[in-house]
Amino acid sequence: MSEPTPPPPSITVDGRTVTVTPGEPLIEAIARGGTYVPRFCYHPRMEPVGVCRMCLVEVDGPRGPSLQPSCFLKAADGMSVITDSEKVKKAQDGVLEFLLSNHPLDCPVCDKGGECPLQDQALAHGSGESRFIEEKRHFEKPVSIGAHVLLDRERCIQCSRCTRFAAEVAGEADITFSGRGDGIEVAPAPEHPFDSVFSGNTVQICPVGALTAKSYRFAARPWDLDQVESTCTGCSVGCRVAVQSSQNEVIRVLGVDSEPVNQSWLCDKGRYSLDGLRGTSLELDSPGRRLTHPLVRRHGRLEEVGWSEALAEAARLVNSVAPDEVGVIGGAALTNEGAYAFARLAREVIGTIHLDAQYADGVDAALVSALPPATIDDAVGARVLLTLSGDLRQSVPVLYLRLRAAARRGTLVQIQSGPDALTPLATHRISVRPGEIDAVVNGVLEGRGVAGTALSDADATLVRETLGDGSGVVVVVGRANVAEDSSLVEAALVRLHRAFPAARFLVALSRSNLRGAIDMGLCPSVGPGRARLDHRGRDFVEQVRAMNDGRQRTTIVLGDVMGNSLRPGETRRALSASAVICVTGHGGETLEYADVVLPATVSYERRGTVTNLEGRVSALVAKVTAPGSAWDDVTIASEWASALGVEFGWESVDAVSAEVESSTGYPALSVLDDVSYEGVVVDRVETLRARRARDPVATPGIRSAQTVGLGASVGAVDLETPGTLGEVSRPEIPTSGSPSLSVPAPDAYALRLVATKVLYDNGVTIRGSVALASQVEPATLRIHPLDLEHFALQDGQLVAARSSEGEVVIRVVGDDAVLRGTVVAPMHLTDEHGTDVVGTLLEPESAWTRVRVESR
Amino acid sequence: MAVLDAPRIVTQRRGIPDSHSLKVYLDTGGYDALKKALGMNPEEVAAEVDAASLLGRGGAGFPAGRKWAMLRRSPVSYLVVNSDESEPATFKDHYLIEHDPHQLVEGIIIAAYALQVTQAFVFVRGEFALGIERITQAVNDAYAHGALGSKIFGSDFSLDLVVHPGAGAYICGEETALIEALEGKRGFPRIKPPFFPAVTGLYGEPTVVNNVETMSNLPWIILNGGAAFAAYGVGRSAGTRLFALSGRVNNPGVYEVEMVKNTFRDLIYDPAFGGGITEGRNLRAFIPGGVSAPWFSPEQLDTPLGQDEVGALGSMLGSGSVVVMDDTTCVVRAAWRITKFFSRESCGQCTPCREGSGWIERVMYRLEHGGGRPEDLDLVLDLCDNISPGLSWPPAQTTICVLGPSIPSSVKSAITAFRGEFEAHVAHGGCPYV
Amino acid sequence: MSGFFRPDLRQRAEELVTLYPRRRSATLPLLHLVQEQDGYVSEAGIEAVADLTGTTPAEVRGTASFYDMFHLEPVGRYLVGVCTNVACLLSGGLEMLEHAEETLGCAPGGTSSDGVFSLEESECLADCNFAPCVQVNYRYVRTRTPSEFDAMVDDLRAGRRDQEIPPHGTHSRVKRHVTLRATKEEVAAERRRQSEARAAREAAKEETK
């Protein structure tokens, strides 16, 4: 006989029974029972602090019922809660009166008007009349506290959501309360504006109109906005967003509380680059230019033409050369459907195998798809998190936020060149200089130090012990240094995988839909659906070389090659030597070399799917229509094929999506967007998951806008789970030989270059946006102070930095976080003369780059 | 009443010149108790304190021995001594720290030994510049004397004691705010539970917080035994206590009085203590235990000075400060000034306390200075009720710390007992006394 | 940043940080030190403290602004505080404050025209037996009548009380002898020893039961 199962833990709320998970916030349990308790300071993604006192309810205790903050109290079995008594009502009304007594009556001109929890509470319960005759608090209205954020101190209710976000979630207490009592106000330090890459989240979670976004100021009213749920394509994290528009213009995006991905957060790059999507410039060579019509080069100038003429010219350029003389560069900005269409166009119609969506700045595509994959949640729940990456905060900001939360609780080991934003939370950190990564990883695995590196026997033993048998280890991979040959980090990864077959890998891919592009076959080493290829195609570097020596005469550029290439000089020469057909939504330097320009739709104008860095496929919803006659990628590819005499026969993106599903196993739009799933991870059998209800005032702006069409469940509860989806197969781990484990000898005259990603760089997204471009900081070289001394340099002085490839003139900054013997330079930023720093210095043929730095 | 027989425990060096110096301290038996304690084992020391029934002298009156016992189940990491004394009209710790800093230091070392703590802090109110200098000197001297630091008096016990200066914020007297300040942060009290810093105190580790006077009693208790201490006073209220007497009395000052054996009348009128009301006037009201406490009227004069005795009558002994108001006192003004204090000192976290204190103060200001409306009296009481529902005693708490619920005490006392005077203010368009 | 403090104070600043198990704990004493050097909590001082304590300037400023004794704007050489809280109120605190305003020629929160005196309305200064209580730079001056107050002001102006009352910002003139502390190792060893001893005692107790 089996024991009768005990009843699940429960509480009573106003006499009704609600089952609970002991320890969850009482306010959540009460909400599940169907009762909404008003709240302001509580935010489900942050530790409760119980300061606003709005959520008071009566809880029975040993000395009778007493008023308690339901956000802070933890639900426990047997608790008895009253939410509707006179006592509760009086307490809540009292708090509301206190909050309103100093609050200005400027709702009609407040950006939060119509989506303000305080306004809603006041309308529902406020008395309307003030019982006071004295003046309210007065402050200068609104003051700018950062690049994107305005502060109206009169409206602040001191809930501390913003300051807690900064300290607790972002880990940078760059805004705090100052003052005391009823004088407390939110403030950054005077000389340090609130320019965090996460600043927009504070605006999103402010429950009143105290923090507002400059870009949204007087831009719209919630009732003018309607919204869909979609995915941000700013980077490979793929944050879920509510896209809100009015009159065919995207006005605002807000982070959707997607449990496995962004948990409601966004970075400012994704949030505030909307102006660039709309277009901020008319110049063709500016990333701020939106392309509206096809262009064909005539008499040296790009002229507007009709689509048929442009496609005919594109077909002619392809037909006029042999298939092997055609190559395709880029494609990580496409949807999966677009990537699939272009892969078919290139491989089947044109007949070339030379495709590469990366720019020699990533990890080998075959390896990316072969390593046992980890999801973000896997990484967050890992027993040991091992990072072999650059600064994730700069490259994949929201992944950084998720991992930060994990590192605060668990074990983090870093084996990488410099310290990054996660380092303060690291349990162990092993510094590696360019050229050493494989040797150091080998040393760690063998549990002994490596001469000539920072890895001592003691450290190696410690880290080896921490890693144990590799179970529960998740490795976060990236190119920490693009100036180091990728084969070194690739060898280290293979080594780790061999030693720890149970370890999983999360590749912090450098571009938004790179994972999708690779899986669709836009890469030289794996075909569509991760199929094995008999012949490897030319990668980006080889294509550039082939263009320069006349072996590749027509090149299809999907996106912005000049904004991404790490060898700008060589690339410029190559583009001049080849016919170039550009498919892109934006202007930029690349167009100077284009013979045909095919204007494509961009974010929030496209329907389709994308795959994030963990292999999660989610739906993109077209919210606005593209300007002019820009087409989506699928249409461009299929019409181009048609001009080449091949009909794909697709009638809609959905048809392509279905074909992608049948040919690659990828989930299609039909499953993805009907009920707005959190997406489906292709590397495992997934139970389709319903989204959990989240606090409606956690992101007030989502509840108030009208939701339309697909993704009708923005931020809210979903239907039950309708089924499971299978796993997409993975290729074998490439077995190509490992490079030697030799450690480069130190060099007294030169420093080894560490080229790192910065979020605000000269890429299309940043340069195309007025607000973001103003946040780009001048490039500097960072060098250890002792090395500065060694080379007789002054902190802050202008220097000439020289490699065998070229010279830049730039300021040096002493930074004791930089490893001795190395120099850190930001990618895609320019020196004093406007030349790309890393692009100029990088020695493409070397395993790492040596830089000499001298006074001028 | 045999008030003059009051034993001198923490004020035993009163009147001795240079009582703050190590020399005088040693000449008067200083550090003997510590030596004795080091010869006992820690549990025995704690047992003596438990036997003494030493109620905390910081305001809440929790037995020190019990607090320690509760905490000693898991190893305690830190001992923090609360010398932030900022409760209006409380100045007993000020006396102790300036006049007998070594007694405090010795008490701290004894407590640290009993708790087996090797790191202690004494958080001294920033405005006590002289007090900070005196205790810093005492700490330096104690180290030199071998009473602090490594291997105290040749024993195996080592202790580091750091004097931490405050910087002017009443709320830092609240033990969790004090810990925040000691961690280098804004003095925001921490939300409870946990109710004691015991569990997550300084740096998240178990921490004991005790008041200066509580600590200062320890050397005597160890030398004379807990039972000897408990023989003074009655019941739970054992030993002696310092009372800070101020306001309209002839001899304001700090007095050590045996608990329960004496009454407020003794304290205020006996020539050895207050010596009666200034200029022979009549008593109007008095505050029995700091401005957080509800006021007493002359009818309660014969209440014994005991924790439970005062509690039974709806107020508290609190920090041991007694403020005397005579018939020249404007109670509206006094209550307004107390509200202003709370409004200035609210840390600002909780809405009811932050906003409520300010609005009550503004309305009270209006009543005292002109512009008061008849409905303001009920308005103020209702605002008080919104901070502490029911306006009962002990106050219902809907805020993070008890500063909030303390705001209504004086306002409610004044309006209840002197409503006519408030009405006179309204009718007169301000204070009729000026 | 590290160049902010003058040499003697810099040494003290560095010692202060080592006094605590976590360096952020040194924030308040370090801010006092900033005031000792600059007379108020200057921008540069905030940066220096953030640097020494491993926090952000916003956090240091946020912390400093919580406490009344930290002045984010310059104040006079002498900061005069007059208590008007209830005990002093009953003994003429408000009248003393008014008198101070007249003598110094500035309102509470202000500074005299010669920049020497700043005036504050204080909360209870815990010296209620000398009400109304007056402090200058947090030293009790115990001037209880207007004429005593004025004489004190004259003395200060004439430099006759320099010994007793240092300029605003200098907090404790007695310095902790840092080297006297128990070393970390000793403390750790002691803790270990104590907990073992305690465990042994408990075990013995169990046995006798």
Ligand SMILES: Cc1cc2nc3c(=O)[nH]c(=O)nc-3n(C[C@H](O)[C@H](O)[C@H](O)COP(=O)(O)O)c2cc1C
């Ligand atoms: C607003 C507030 C202010 C306080 N101020 C002081 C104080 O100045 N000194 C003090 O010792 N305790 C003060 N306390 C009490 C402390 O929180 C704590 O209970 C006490 O220091 C414990 O010491 P004890 O057990 O020895 O009394 C205050 C409490 C509150 C709520």
Ligand code: SF4
């Ligand atoms: S009750 Fe007042 S002082 Fe206490 S925590 Fe709340 S706001 Fe701060």
Ligand code: FES
């Ligand atoms: S106190 Fe619970 S929501 Fe603010």
